[in-house]
Amino acid sequence: MINPAKRTNTIELSQIRKMFEATKPGAINLGIGEPDFNVPQNIKDAMKKSIDDNETQYTPNKGYIELREKIAEKFKKDNGIITDPENIIVTVGASEALYISAQAFMEAGDEILLPDPSFLLYESCINLAGGSIVPVDCKMENEFKLKADDVLEKITDKTKAIILNSPSNPTGAVMEKEDIKAIADLSMDHNFLIISDEIYEKIIYDKKHYSPAKYSDNVITINGFSKTYAMTGLRIGYLTANEEHTEELFKIHQNSIACANSTAQKGAYEALTGPQDEVHKMVSEFKKRRDLIVSRLNEMGYETVNAEGAFYVFPKIEDENFVKKAADAGVVTVTGAAFGSKGKGHVRMSYANSYENIEKAMDILEERVVNG
Structure with a gap:
């Protein structure tokens, strides 16, 4: 093998992507930071027209x-x-x-x-x-x-x-x-x-x-x-x-x-x-999901700050095996340590997933990880 440039020695592959790519079929993914909504139709139409117009x-x-x-x-x-x-x-x-x-x-x-x-x-x-x-x-x-x-x-x-x-x-x-x-x-x-x-x-x-x-x-x-x-x-x-x-x-x-x-x-x-209606709908839905996931995690005993933006929560979870236990039970999350030394003892969960899936994920965590 030809030696890589030394600068690459400081870089590790994304733990988030590793979790995403290792997701088992049927698992609920609370690991990826990507909206689960479709591109608004007016934006799609504009892009289609641009291709048709060469x-x-x-x-x-x-x-x-x-x-x-x-x-x-x-x-x-x-x-x-x-x-x-x-x-x-x-x-x-x-x-x-x-x-x-x-x-x-x-x-x-x-x-x-x-x-x-x-x-x-x-x-x-x-x-x-x-x-x-x-x-x-x-x-x-x-x-x-x-x-x-x-x-x-x-x-x-x-x-x-x-x-x-x-x-x-x-x-x-x-x-x-x-x-x-x-x-x-x-x-x-x-x-x-x-x-x-x-x-x-x-x-x-x-x-x-x-x-x-x-x-x-x-x-x-x-x-x-x-x-x-x-x-x-x-x-x-x-x-x-x-x-x-x-x-x-x-x-x-x-x-x-x-x-x-x-x-x-x-x-x-x-x-x-163009119109911003879809943006407003998306943010309103995210807020409902935020309220759900924060309340459920706190009820399980995982101290969780009421996040004021984006679509992540960062509960305090000191069980070092939590992420693996959750994945084995069918819920994908990301260890907080991936985000810096002060992330240790926390887990990142994305609520860029449907309300129903978040409800189901919280039920799984409560039944199979917290009380399992």
């Missing part, structure tokens, strides 16, 4: 200008971010946006502040870029919300960036406005970058989303269409940053991806400009 050539490297114009309007309306279409890049999902952010700005010797627990892709992107991870605890007593005071304690003269994710995968935590603004202020005072992953922005219950780019110029704001519009397989994300930062990001994007999928970009345009 709009299948390369697009501009940054994405169709009309799509970037609508994204700029969305940023202003929803996030209070004033940006120009030239400072927006349409990416192959939010994952590419995260990867190019790391490649453009991180290198050996840089310290990157990372919430613990957090989505496992962040750690991989940092490691591939050569950065050093400095974890910042997201404590259960704070409902897993990242606090500005905890961030301040970890800042040094080597701090290059921090990754924020609100609402959070894996905890469902939604950061408070005062912490978002305080961290934005810190980024200006100490001259570090904020990489703000806002992919779950629209899936929030009884709270409001705040973007750090409203308060700081040192921010790369990342979003996409996968979660809000159930467009996971279509791989369309986007980012914005100031002009200087965008130029560096564009170097990586242009020389690795060229452009995002043309047909999916047409669907994304329709997603932003």
Whole structure:
């Protein structure tokens, strides 16, 4: 075997995907972070039309200008971010946006502040870029919300960036406005970058989303269409940053991806400009499922924070064999340790599954794992 590049030594294959691919037939999957809804019909129709119209050539490297114009309007309306279409890049999902952010700005010797627990892709992107991870605890007593005071304690003269994710995968935590603004202020005072992953922005219950780019110029704001519009397989994300930062990001994007999928970009345009009824229905259904899974887990004695966004709960379950027991009983979950050292003693469960299946899964856990 030819030796791989040393950088791959720092990377492990996704434990989430391992669980997903090992799912037994008939098992209820509470492990995968993917909406169980279909792409809204108006978006499908727009993509079908684009193919019929032969709009299948390369697009501009940054994405169709009309799509970037609508994204700029969305940023202003929803996030209070004033940006120009030239400072927006349409990416192959939010994952590419995260990867190019790391490649453009991180290198050996840089310290990157990372919430613990957090989505496992962040750690991989940092490691591939050569950065050093400095974890910042997201404590259960704070409902897993990242606090500005905890961030301040970890800042040094080597701090290059921090990754924020609100609402959070894996905890469902939604950061408070005062912490978002305080961290934005810190980024200006100490001259570090904020990489703000806002992919779950629209899936929030009884709270409001705040973007750090409203308060700081040192921010790369990342979003996409996968979660809000159930467009996971279509791989369309986007980012914005100031002009200087965008130029560096564009170097990586242009020389690795060229452009995002043309047909999916047409669907994304329709997603932003068309009716939002299906989004509202989806979020309302997620909230009902959240209420169900939280109440059932607490009733079983697994302390569970009432997650305020996304579609995950992160119950405290200290039985190290729980995930295996649950899988053997027919319910797929993910060990919290996959998301950082502070995830140990927790389990991530996704409620991106039907209400009926969640009810059935909770019955199985209660009968065969808790009381079995």
